Amino acid sequence: MPKIPGINHLDAVRALEKAGFAIVRQGKHVVMSNGLRILTIPRHNPINAFTLGGIVRDAGLTPEQFRELL
Numbered sequence: 001m002p003k004i005p006g007i008n009h010l011d012a013v014r015a016l017e018k019a020g021f022a023i024v025r026q027g028k029h030v031v032m033s034n035g036l037r038i039l040t041i042p043r044h045n046p047i048n049a050f051t052l053g054g055i056v057r058d059a060g061l062t063p064e065q066f067r068e069l070l
Helices: 009-018 049-058 063-069
Strands: 022-026 029-033 038-042
Touching: 009 022, 009 029, 009 038, 009 063, 038 049, 049 063
Parallel strands: none
Antiparallel strands: 022 029, 029 038
């Protein structure tokens, strides 16, 4: 079972903004960057738990750190 449950894409974007990421552009996906890393978040509700786990890993966060940002 994944360590992070599927959540609403808006909650994921808010949590990543707290981690220092900013929205670069939006369309069917939200593209965010912190200057070093680029993340693509799909606008699905909820985001699949495995997809979200990959996004968190790509952001350089642990599941526990991401949960604290929610």
